[in-house]
Amino acid sequence: MRDSEKEIVRSLPLFSSMCDDNLDAMLAGSFLQRFPTTVILFSESDLTDFLHVLVEGQVELFASTNNREGTMTLIKPIATFVLASALVDGAYQLSARTLEASQILMIPAENVRKAMREDPDFAQKAVLELAACYHGVVRAYKNIKLRTAVERLANYLLVQNRRQNTKGAITLPVEKRTLASMLGMTPENLSRAFSTLKPYGVAVEGAKIRLEKLDDLETLAKPSEFIDSH
Amino acid sequence: MRDSEKEIVRSLPLFSSMCDDNLDAMLAGSFLQRFPTTVILFSESDLTDFLHVLVEGQVELFASTNNREGTMTLIKPIATFVLASALVDGAYQLSARTLEASQILMIPAENVRKAMREDPDFAQKAVLELAACYHGVVRAYKNIKLRTAVERLANYLLVQNRRQNTKGAITLPVEKRTLASMLGMTPENLSRAFSTLKPYGVAVEGAKIRLEKLDDLETLAKPSEFIDSH
DNA sequence: GATGACGCTTGACATTTATCAAGCGGCCAG
DNA sequence: CTGGCCGCTTGATAAATGTCAAGCGTCATC
The missing domain is CATH 2.60.120.10 (Jelly Rolls)
Incomplete structure (x- = not known):
């Protein structure tokens, strides 16, 4: 020691x-x-x-x-x-x-x-x-218990965006399969959830994610202080 | 006081x-x-x-x-x-x-x-x-996160059976819609989950439930010490 | 540079779960 | 007694999610 x-x-x-x-x-x-x-x-x-x-x-x-x-x-x-x-x-x-x-x-x-x-x-x-x-x-x-898979992903991205403080250019800190498991879905489903979020300005390139329509994404995600805070 | x-x-x-x-x-x-x-x-x-x-x-x-x-x-x-x-x-x-x-x-x-x-x-x-x-x-x-709705219900019934200590004749301590919400499903889905458990000896009569094939129910439920204990 | 493992994606399909609508039956208030 | 509310159930359908299989690209190793 x-x-x-x-x-x-x-x-x-x-x-x-x-x-x-x-x-x-x-x-x-x-x-x-x-x-x-x-x-x-x-x-x-x-x-x-x-x-x-x-x-x-x-x-x-x-x-x-x-x-x-x-x-x-x-x-x-x-x-x-x-x-x-x-x-x-x-x-x-x-x-x-x-x-x-x-x-x-x-x-x-x-x-x-x-x-x-x-x-x-x-x-x-x-x-x-x-x-x-x-x-x-x-x-x-x-x-x-209260959110769908897509909503969980959207909120996760918003939280990461705040934490990484990098103006909409996130890097996923884990492999996607681990992220999927953490968000309570299969890797296949995570892929599709990302696709679903494309119209909301979520651009995926490997582990790099860009959030190009933060307002739209928030509208979809409906973040809550008592779920996502901290 | x-x-x-x-x-x-x-x-x-x-x-x-x-x-x-x-x-x-x-x-x-x-x-x-x-x-x-x-x-x-x-x-x-x-x-x-x-x-x-x-x-x-x-x-x-x-x-x-x-x-x-x-x-x-x-x-x-x-x-x-x-x-x-x-x-x-x-x-x-x-x-x-x-x-x-x-x-x-x-x-x-x-x-x-x-x-x-x-x-x-x-x-x-x-x-x-x-x-x-x-x-x-x-x-x-x-x-x-790890169980389906039917499994959650099955395990809930087994836990209640142990707690109420009444040899397979349980009384639900809450309304079914509250139970549904606690188990993370809709009331409709809870009704159907009870139906699904019928072949496993689960007989429903209002809030009174009889468990007539405990072994079969356990086989389905696969209870885990680190989820259901206490 | 070839090759094989692996993570990811996509498509087709199955299963699970939710939603909407209707009906049943108990129970309480009038 | 009776009407209406309410919880529950059932059916039909839709949405969400999982499973299986195939293919693609990257990367490390040979």
Whole structure:
């Protein structure tokens, strides 16, 4: 555990208010691990050994039943994942795989639970982080329950446009098949959804998307503060 | 705020470890309110004034966009709801309405946030409660993303059968149209889903359902510990 | 430079789900 | 008792989405 890694952890809101001693105690036994792409990090039924901090690369959290599989969320640096599972001392509930070569800081879950018990400041940050995660899933749940596939894509593009802040010239951050899974549809259907959006100024060229009629796209997408915000 | 109401609060795991003084402080300004059926308690855009404790009746949390509406979850006594929103001091993110005449204990959200800041034991319980809520939504999200409408209904019936513990003779706890919305389908589609399940021993008579071929139903439903448990 | 794997797209078709319309039956108010 | 509302069901049809198969282009490897 190097100082540079400690600084990465410190930069996260979740750990920002921990005193140095407690942070050191929590990081004892932690290690930074490199993974190649397309590697399974854990399965949903595994016991939660570690809180993960994605330092570099990209990770997909997904679920599967009965030969079907679906992306639940994508993790980008720098962020923690599976906090809830680490805190309750049970199964991960979700599976994870790398989408790129990645560096992940692994913090023993037991250390995190101990910090929660003994460091009230940390417990408080954990509360806020968990509440944010909760609202994040609720938004995803509303999204898939209240919108059609085309609407989900349209709203996704609008969100990316705001995030990438690049005036209507987006680059998709993942392969289209992964995007399809995240948006709850098949790759074929995603292709067709893009076609459907063509009249609304959506021009596709590989992973580069141009949004040439933002107003029209918004009219179709009907974005909602309580689904798409943040 | 009567003693009997205080005892109700105490009985909830979330508040079980609070000392009496802190509990009294948090309950200051709280009140028990009675609502008739079909009343909107709050809308998703409202600021979160109160943590709610459903003492009697039934409440539906739902979301709407673009003239569509969907049930997110049902609350039954005795349980808190909108904890996450109360803790972060923002909008409710979900709307709520009573499905029956209900009694709800309203605890000022500011009191809850104060308790989180000042009572480490409470903060810790809040962490565990939020983590459980989080996994609850994740399960709902998996359910709708990985299963067809008929499978969702089949699994719902199996879960109800376990909960009601009544050997294959279930009573639906809500109107069918509400059940349909919760399962993410139209009432018409729910009717047809019940028909589809007839060969699997599902006999419908109003709100009374008999499951006469549990094994067959399970084979169809393929229940999963990480979607249906608890 | 050839080749084969792979991601994406497109077409044809099947399945799932929603929509619209009608009718049935219980239940409550007059 | 009776009329009308309302929840539920059923049928016909439309829309959304998935499946299967084929083909295309890119890219890494040989």
